[in-house]
Amino acid sequence: xxxxxxxxxxxxxxxxxxxxxxxxxxxxxxxxxxxxxxxxxxxxxxxxxxxxxxxxxxxxxxxxxxxxxxxxxxxxxxxxxxxxxxxxxxxxxxxxxxxxxxxxxxxxxxxxxxxxxxxxxxxxxxxxxxxxxxxxxxxxxxxxxxxxxxxxxxxxxxxxxxxxxxxxxxxxxxxxxxxxxxxxxxxxxxxxxxxxxxxxxxxxxxxxxxxxxxxxxxxxxxxxxxxxxxxxxxxxxxxxxxxxxxxxxxxxxxxxxxxxxxxxxxxxxxxxxxx
Numbered sequence: 458x459x460x461x462x463x464x465x466x467x468x469x470x471x472x473x474x475x476x477x478x479x480x481x482x483x484x485x486x487x488x489x490x491x492x493x494x495x496x497x498x499x500x501x502x503x504x505x506x507x508x509x510x511x512x513x514x515x516x517x518x519x520x521x522x523x524x525x526x527x528x529x530x531x532x533x534x535x536x537x538x539x540x541x542x543x544x545x546x547x548x549x550x551x552x553x554x555x556x557x558x559x560x561x562x563x564x565x566x567x568x569x570x571x572x573x574x575x576x577x578x579x580x581x582x583x584x585x586x587x588x589x590x591x592x593x594x595x596x597x598x599x600x601x602x603x604x605x606x607x608x609x610x611x612x613x614x615x616x617x618x619x620x621x622x623x624x625x626x627x628x629x630x631x632x633x634x635x636x637x638x639x640x641x642x643x644x645x646x647x648x649x650x651x652x653x654x655x656x657x658x659x660x661x662x663x664x665x666x667x668x669x670x671x672x673x674x675x676x677x678x679x680x681x682x683x684x685x686x687x688x689x690x691x692x693x694x695x696x697x698x699x700x701x702x703x704x705x706x707x708x709x710x711x712x713x714x715x716x717x718x719x720x721x722x723x724x725x726x727x728x729x730x731x732x
Contacts, residue, residue, distance in 0.1 A: 462595060468510045469592065470554050479550040492545035494552075495537045496559070498527070499718050499725040503570045504538055505603040506528050506562030509596060510555040511539070518547035530603040532570055538726065545730075552728050561593075561702025562600040563724035569717050572698055581712055583704040584609045584691065588715035595717045609713060610645070617641055618668070619648040630655045634662035645690070660687055663699050668713075670694050674703055681708025 497587060504527055514521050521543035527533060538559075541548060572583045585608055586602040587594070598608045610616035619633045627633035634648055647666035650656045653676070659667045660683075669680050671694035679688060691711040692704050704712055 462513050463509055464516070466592065466596065467509060467516055467554070467558075470557070471513065471516055471551070474554050475550060479546070481628045482546050482549045486546050486549060488546065490545035491543065492548050493540070493542045493719070494548050494728055494730050495526075495540050496556070497671050498533065498538050498563075499533045499727060501532070502563055502567035502724045503532055503604050504559075504563050505566040505600045505722075506559040506596070507539060507702060509558035509562065512548060513555040513558065514541060514551045517551045518544045518595045520544070527678075530566065530605075534536060537635040548728075556726055556728060558596070560723035560726050561590075561721075562596055562603075563726065564606035564719055564721040565597055565600035566621055567724055568698075568721040572701055572717065573605035575701040576705040576712070577700060579702075579705040581710060582607045583717075584713035586693075586713050586715040587612065587716050588719040590718070601717055604717075606717060607711075616645040617647065619646075621649055621651065621670070623684045623695060624649070630658040633660040634659060634664050638663070649693075650680075653680060653683065656683060658686060664688055666691065667707065668693050674700075676708055677704065677707035677709060 494620045501590060507525060507529055511523050521541055524540040526537035526540060576583065583606040583724060585598055585606055590596045598611065602608060610618060617637045620635060624630045624633045626634055630648055630650065634646070637646055646664060647668055648661050648664045649668040649670050651670045656667060665690045667684065668691045669677055672680065672692070677692055689711065690709040691710045691713055692707070693713045696704055696712055696714055701712060
């Protein structure tokens with residue numbers, strides 16, 4: 458992600474937390490005080506978000522020094538993550554915002570990695586969705602990639618995804634596909650199908666990718682046999698980490714989970730000042 462984009466996100470986060478100033482730190486910490494601090498990982502998972510964390514601290518003091526103690530995107534059991542040294546006030550003021558970014562993004566990367574591992578060997582790819590925290594989509598989707606997942610469309614502007622309501626207003630699944638092809642012939646196109654009949658409509662209209670919405674395992678298998686390689690298939694809706702392996706065995710190529718970004722638990726991290 459471009460540095461300016463991260464800086465803008467960090468600026469908004471700091472404005473929310475710090476406001477006119479960190480009253481407690483200003484009252485208790487001498488202006489010239491220096492400190493060393495260490496961020497540590499306290500449970501297994503995948504670290505991601507070091508750029509956002511470092512950018513947070515640098516926004517408060519450009520002279521702070523950092524030493525990364527781990528690589529992003531790799532599963533680890535725990536340990537040291539990031540060492541920093543410099544103005545004590547900047548470290549304490551930025552602590553919560555930096556950890557919020559790092560814990561949130563590492564949590565997404567960790568959940569994604571667990572889901573990717575659950576389908577290992579099947580050839581199925583794990584996709585994210587647009588169910589992201591407003592204003593943080595670029596960071597959260599980058600965290601999905603760090604965990605081994607694949608980004609679906611970035612937003613409404615870079616691909617066609619015909620959902621149920623679009624199809625209703627367009628006059629049906631087939632009609633919606635034809636209209637979208639005419640309007641945006643060069644864009645990736647996917648259409649949602651809730652029934653096997655809609656799968657047939659999507660195929661007849663030439664849809665290259667079909668989202669099988671909230672179908673059970675038996676329906677997914679039937680749909681995959683019916684499509685027989687004529688379109689790529691995505692299973693979506695109602696999928697959990699516990700059911701991933703079974704869904705991946707049905708013949709689909711992709712499984713999308715909104716939970717990757719809307720329900721990932723934060724990874725447990727801490728920042729401790731060192732003497």
